[in-house]
Amino acid sequence: MKEKVGLIYNASRKENFELIDKIEKFLHSKGISTWHGKTGVEKTDWEFLKESLDFAIVLGGDGTLLGASRILAPKGIPMFGVNTGHLGFLTEGRPGNILELIEKILSNEYRIEERAMLCGYILSSDPLNSEQGPMFALNDIIISRGTNYKMIHMTLNVDDKPVADYIADGLIISTPTGSTAYALSAGGAVMDPGIHGIEIVPICAHSLTNRPHIVADNRILTITFNKQHEGTILQIDGQETFTINNGRKVRISRAAHTVKLLRLLGDESEFYWTIRKKFHWGSLAK
Structure with missing residues (x-):
């Protein structure tokens, strides 16, 4: 049973606020408390996180997830990346079906992928x-x-x-x-x-x-x-x-320590699927 979830997002991207509000209301309806950490502003306080989080949802691009990893990984907190940026190579979810994806995590339909x-x-x-x-x-x-x-x-x-x-x-x-x-x-x-x-x-x-x-x-x-x-x-x-x-x-x-990434079950979480989709790796010229 998940009890507390971190919401980490790039505060310089205004579109993230509406999405955060949507996610927070959904989690609260499940009896799960939330904790906020903002990036992309002059001063942040989430570097000094002392709360115990079951996992963190990171909204932004790969840069936001990279920054979050340096704080959360030493504390052993898994991350679920949602791409609201550009490439989103490391992130897992997309804003359009985010509540459905979070529901899968709450139902334990995921695996932990550890990155060095x-x-x-x-x-x-x-x-x-x-x-x-x-x-x-x-x-x-x-x-x-x-x-x-x-x-x-x-x-x-x-x-x-x-x-x-x-x-x-x-x-x-x-x-x-x-x-x-x-x-x-x-x-x-x-x-x-x-x-x-x-x-x-x-x-x-x-x-x-x-x-x-x-x-x-x-x-x-x-x-x-x-x-x-x-x-x-x-x-x-x-x-x-x-x-x-x-x-x-x-x-x-x-x-x-390692970075712990929450990966949903299915092909779209697999490295080679991602590299072919995002980079067109190994594709023949057409």
């Missing part, structure tokens, strides 16, 4: 300087030259063993979920979400030998910088940005 997250830290060689982190990402952690016109000189170590040197505009460290996002645009492989791997994709590398590759997700990745790199930034899911000051390095591993 990354955990990142910015480390300092100076013991007097504190580390930054943990930073959690569902899609990717990106190292970028930012507004600096110079390429970045980096070395990638896997479990403290040197693997590759890069002179590039940046480096994408991606989960299987993120393999269909920026990593795909940069030439990376599409990864089945069930794969236990981390994809490393260089951005515009100045070398013919730097290619995307995948490592097991029980590895620890360390990226060090071989020259002054003022202006280099680290981005979490393309939403949170941190500066990597000179003398610092980045450590990335699989997070201890």
Whole structure:
């Protein structure tokens, strides 16, 4: 029996308010209480969520779900995404039949799909300087030259063993979920979400030998910088940005927790159905 449901929505999209009101009235009629969390406004308070929620309904696009995942996943709260944005690759439902879909969830006609997250830290060689982190990402952690016109000189170590040197505009460290996002645009492989791997994709590398590759997700990745790199930034899911000051390095591993996505039973919840429908993956030219 579900007792409390979170309603998380992009408050900058006015069309979400009518839908939230509709969902809330439906849940209240079932004796289920609700909790609101807004995104897309200057100040949010749902990051400090202490309530125990059975699950959360996330209204918006993929960006809204990515932002919600960084807060809800560490608390073990499952999410059901409803696409009111653009692509909606990660979301499950659509506004038109939302009450019917929620009814299925309340009737336990769903499965839990777990997606891996990354955990990142910015480390300092100076013991007097504190580390930054943990930073959690569902899609990717990106190292970028930012507004600096110079390429970045980096070395990638896997479990403290040197693997590759890069002179590039940046480096994408991606989960299987993120393999269909920026990593795909940069030439990376599409990864089945069930794969236990981390994809490393260089951005515009100045070398013919730097290619995307995948490592097991029980590895620890360390990226060090071989020259002054003022202006280099680290981005979490393309939403949170941190500066990597000179003398610092980045450590990335699989997070201890996963994102729990509520998936309704049926083909439309299956990864390959989604990628063919949304991206026309594997389709022949007509």
